[in-house]
Amino acid sequence: MEKIIILLVALTLDLAFGEPTNTWHPVAWLGKLISLEMKPAPRRGKFRQMAYGTGIVLITLGLVVATIYFVLTQLNEFNLIVYAIISGLLLKFSFSLRGLKQAVDLIKKLLAKGNLEQARLSLKSLVSRDTTQLSQSQVISAAVESAAENICDSFVAPLFYFLILGVPAAIAYRIINTFDTMIGYHERWEYLGKFSARLDDVANFIPARLTALLIVLAALICRRNISQAWHIMLRDHKKTESPNAGWTMSAIAGALEVQLEKVGHYKLGDNHLALSLNTIDASRQIIAVTAIIWCSLFILAEVVYFAAV
Numbered sequence: 001m002e003k004i005i006i007l008l009v010a011l012t013l014d015l016a017f018g019e020p021t022n023t024w025h026p027v028a029w030l031g032k033l034i035s036l037e038m039k040p041a042p043r044r045g046k047f048r049q050m051a052y053g054t055g056i057v058l059i060t061l062g063l064v065v066a067t068i069y070f071v072l073t074q075l076n077e078f079n080l081i082v083y084a085i086i087s088g089l090l091l092k093f094s095f096s097l098r099g100l101k102q103a104v105d106l107i108k109k110l111l112a113k114g115n116l117e118q119a120r121l122s123l124k125s126l127v128s129r130d131t132t133q134l135s136q137s138q139v140i141s142a143a144v145e146s147a148a149e150n151i152c153d154s155f156v157a158p159l160f161y162f163l164i165l166g167v168p169a170a171i172a173y174r175i176i177n178t179f180d181t182m183i184g185y186h187e188r189w190e191y192l193g194k195f196s197a198r199l200d201d202v203a204n205f206i207p208a209r210l211t212a213l214l215i216v217l218a219a220l221i222c223r224r225n226i227s228q229a230w231h232i233m234l235r236d237h238k239k240t241e242s243p244n245a246g247w248t249m250s251a252i253a254g255a256l257e258v259q260l261e262k263v264g265h266y267k268l269g270d271n272h273l274a275l276s277l278n279t280i281d282a283s284r285q286i287i288a289v290t291a292i293i294w295c296s297l298f299i300l301a302e303v304v305y306f307a308a309v
Helices: 002-017 026-038 046-078 080-092 097-112 116-123 136-165 167-183 194-221 226-239 245-256 277-308
Strands: 260-262 266-268
Touching: 002 080, 002 097, 002 136, 002 277, 026 046, 026 167, 046 080, 046 167, 046 194, 080 167, 097 116, 097 136, 097 277, 116 136, 136 167, 136 194, 136 245, 136 260, 136 277, 167 194, 194 226, 194 245, 194 277, 226 245, 226 266, 245 260, 245 266, 245 277
Parallel strands: none
Antiparallel strands: 260 266
16 A cells, blocks of 8 residues: 555645755756756767667666665665655656646636736746747647646656556656657757657557546546547547647547647647637646546555455
């Protein structure tokens, strides 16, 4: 039952305190490390770039995960209470539930005040696209899309790997996801980031589909359109460049009966209802219920496992 205790410690820390400043945040430290690792990266030769990009991911992943595994193993033998607290703290740094809610809330508040320009700037913390020319409906769409995608990346996926393989696996997922976020794009990092992008696709394959199913179930609980959530998820999930992001975004588009669009890239869902501030409120409700369902299933799985052994 130790995983339930660790989860409760991590959730308490996240919901009570949110994210620390970058000065004290391990993910920010990881970002700085990745930036340093990229400085000597080869600028020419796609095979050299791919080899270098693969190497830094595997070396960083191996060193950090091995260190955490060793430390937690020693703590587990030393003192179970200290072990649970440190494990909970480390697990908390692998996900961000309160931070996601605050980011979406801020965009909604800014739009409610008519401050579209500031909302565009705040949106940059959630999406990688150029936000400077987005209309209000496009900002709303991007916020909802990001909330649906990030409930997987920032919550369901880390806990999925924690459930299966423990805290080191959750940290490993966060490292993979951070590499993908920083260098897993086309253009400048086309070949340097190719391995990290593909590794992230593999790591998110099951969690993304699991999260989409959780969103469909959440739509039922929130009295949204569950049939549309299921239909649009199956119909539109392949429209995004990412093999994973389309599942969660199309599911929430169907549940809300709206069309989510990244101009020039994809349109998900049918335009039955216009995008509005109410759309953001409804998406936040679905995302919150999705998180609650996932935590409940996590605890249930651990109880069943404990009873079985």
